[in-house]
Amino acid sequence: MGEPARLSDYQAESGCLSIIVLGASGDLAKKKTFPALFHLHRQRFIESHDVHIFGYARTKMSDDDLRDRLREYLTPRKGGEETHDEDVSKFLPLIKYISGPYDADEGFQSLDEAISAYEMSKDDKGGSSRRLFYFALPPSVYPPVCKMIKRFCMNKSEGGWTRVVIEKPFGKDLESSETLSTQIGDLFNESQIYRIDHYLGKELVQNLLVLRFANRLFMPLWNHDNISTVQIVFKEDFGTEGRGGYFDEYGIIRDILQNHLLQVLCLVAMERPVSLKPEHIRDEKLKVLQSVIPIKDEEVVLGQYEGYTEDPTVPKDSNTPTFATVVIRIHNERWEGVPFILKAGKSMKSRKAEIRVQFKDVAGDIFKPKRKGRNEFVIRLQPSEAIYMKLTVKEPGLEMKTTQSELDLSYRQRYQDVIIPEAYERLILDTIRGDQQHFVRRDELKAAWEIFTPLLHKIDNNEIQSLPYKSGSRGPDQADTLAEKVGYVQTHGYVWIPPTLSAV
Numbered sequence: 001m002g003e004p005a006r007l008s009d010y011q012a013e014s015g016c017l018s019i020i021v022l023g024a025s026g027d028l029a030k031k032k033t034f035p036a037l038f039h040l041h042r043q044r045f046i047e048s049h050d051v052h053i054f055g056y057a058r059t060k061m062s063d064d065d066l067r068d069r070l071r072e073y074l075t076p077r078k079g080g081e082e083t084h085d086e087d088v089s090k091f092l093p094l095i096k097y098i099s100g101p102y103d104a105d106e107g108f109q110s111l112d113e114a115i116s117a118y119e120m121s122k123d124d125k126g127g128s129s130r131r132l133f134y135f136a137l138p139p140s141v142y143p144p145v146c147k148m149i150k151r152f153c154m155n156k157s158e159g160g161w162t163r164v165v166i167e168k169p170f171g172k173d174l175e176s177s178e179t180l181s182t183q184i185g186d187l188f189n190e191s192q193i194y195r196i197d198h199y200l201g202k203e204l205v206q207n208l209l210v211l212r213f214a215n216r217l218f219m220p221l222w223n224h225d226n227i228s229t230v231q232i233v234f235k236e237d238f239g240t241e242g243r244g245g246y247f248d249e250y251g252i253i254r255d256i257l258q259n260h261l262l263q264v265l266c267l268v269a270m271e272r273p274v275s276l277k278p279e280h281i282r283d284e285k286l287k288v289l290q291s292v293i294p295i296k297d298e299e300v301v302l303g304q305y306e307g308y309t310e311d312p313t314v315p316k317d318s319n320t321p322t323f324a325t326v327v328i329r330i331h332n333e334r335w336e337g338v339p340f341i342l343k344a345g346k347s348m349k350s351r352k353a354e355i356r357v358q359f360k361d362v363a364g365d366i367f368k369p370k371r372k373g374r375n376e377f378v379i380r381l382q383p384s385e386a387i388y389m390k391l392t393v394k395e396p397g398l399e400m401k402t403t404q405s406e407l408d409l410s411y412r413q414r415y416q417d418v419i420i421p422e423a424y425e426r427l428i429l430d431t432i433r434g435d436q437q438h439f440v441r442r443d444e445l446k447a448a449w450e451i452f453t454p455l456l457h458k459i460d461n462n463e464i465q466s467l468p469y470k471s472g473s474r475g476p477d478q479a480d481t482l483a484e485k486v487g488y489v490q491t492h493g494y495v496w497i498p499p500t501l502s503a504v
């Protein structure tokens with residue numbers, strides 16, 4: 001393998017790049033956005049002579065105050081430890097901070113002046129200006145901020161561009177999402193809007209397309225004739241600490257299922273796109289969403305971990321789910337009858353995200369009742385990224401006994417020298433390159449809200465109750481019962497253990 005491609009390899013246009021982080025004083029900015037920019041810079045995907053970074057928020061602080069705040073979040077990565085201090089000292093001076101409100105002219109006029117001054121200082125490049133606005137802000141301020149950008153801060157050069165990256169949640173239900181989409185859509189073209197869902201930037205989520213469509217092995221198997229259930233699971237072993245106020249307004253369905261898990265489902269279930277062009281892929285994802293039939297109340301289990309309402313920012317009588325299992329059914333030729341079990345929970349026993357494709361039993365199986373468990377194809381998104389296939393094999397020895405084992409591709413073992421990039425790094429780079437494949441299109445967003453809005457309204461009206469579950473547990477027992485009822489067969493006594501490096 002040669003050198004990784006740099007940004008300049010992809011740039012048809014020349015000129016300077018301004019990355020503007022709106023809400024630069026906030027949590028997402030310091031934990032994800034700036035660190036992602038740092039690592040892109042460190043690896044020379046964005047270069048000092050091309051790029052300048054502007055932080056914008058209401059908080060009054062100097063350039064150095066912001067740089068000092070960010071410093072502790074710019075942590076070294078494997079392979080970058082030795083040059084870390086030098087890398088940080090090259091990166092931080094690229095950041096300038098401008099303070100201002102989100103809905104008044106002055107702040108955005110100052111921002112535009114600062115960007116223009118930088119662009120003029122780079123005039124020798126004689127190219128166009130490229131302006132990337134990253135909204136690390138609560139969605140309530142997206143509309144005024146979009147208006148201000150449109151009025152004062154658009155790229156003014158020929159051949160340059162202005163792009164906006166907006167974070168989830170995009171609305172709270174179908175209606176509010178459509179209102180938001182219209183407000184933003186009146187100001188920017190769809191090609192300028194990058195709706196980020198960071199799960200689409202995860203290494204193993206990006207691998208789904210390759211696995212499914214570059215391996216002959218899976219093509220004839222990937223349908224209702226062979227697959228019994230698909231589970232897409234997200235678990236965190238911590239609660240909503242520090243984000244209780246936000247979380248209580250949204251709940252686990254809006255926070256995780258409607259976006260991250262549904263996007264993964266689309267990639268698992270979609271038909272082969274005509275090509276790898278972003279629009280072809282997004283067309284196929286949309287068809288999946290449009291084929292989902294209404295969710296049945298009896299195929300939903302909600303939970304709330306005990307102690308959730310002790311957070312002072314959460315009302316004592318909150319019914320907001322911190323756990324949900326929801327069965328999604330896709331009415332099309334490939335998936336008729338196959339339940340897609342989406343499951344997500346906070347404050348669970350462990351932290352992991354995975355896709356579990358379970359195959360049907362062998363027809364006329366000659367090994368029954370000795371057989372122990374079904375074939376399962378598991379894609380472990382995090383932690384310990386892996387792809388493994390659970391198989392039934394003969395137990396080594398003189399007797400003809402069967403046991404469960406696996407064909408295992410553990411990334412840590414197989415790709416020891418490879419550093420898996422953070423989702424945000426990849427997605428920011430895609431935005432600079434103008435590649436919208438891993439971003440959510442407006443019609444996809446609408447279709448995703450259409451699926452969940454009726455259920456969300458029932459929850460908001462307390463028509464479906466969240467069952468209590470203990471922190472550190474698997475969630476309510478009823479969720480396991482539901483998964484079993486719709487066809488998932490748990491293999492007891494089998495546990496996949498990620499290989500350790502010492503075992504290599």
Ligand code: NDP
Nearest residue numbers: 023025026027028029057058059136137138139167168169
């Ligand atoms: P914060 O609450 O930290 O807000 C970011 C900044 O926005 C704050 O520093 C503040 O800056 C300004 N702000 C906060 N509340 C308001 C308000 N009511 N009106 C105007 N400005 C306000 O948010 P996060 O950084 O956590 O999240 C930003 C966005 O990213 C949100 O849409 C969130 O849902 C999304 N997100 C966040 C994740 C995370 O891990 N934090 C993960 C995934 C998505 P100032 O007062 O200085 O102007």
Ligand code: BG6
Nearest residue numbers: 168198236255256260353382423
């Ligand atoms: C965010 C959610 O989108 O994803 C958080 O708002 C959640 O509640 C986070 O913790 C999980 O992301 P990851 O990449 O750590 O799985």
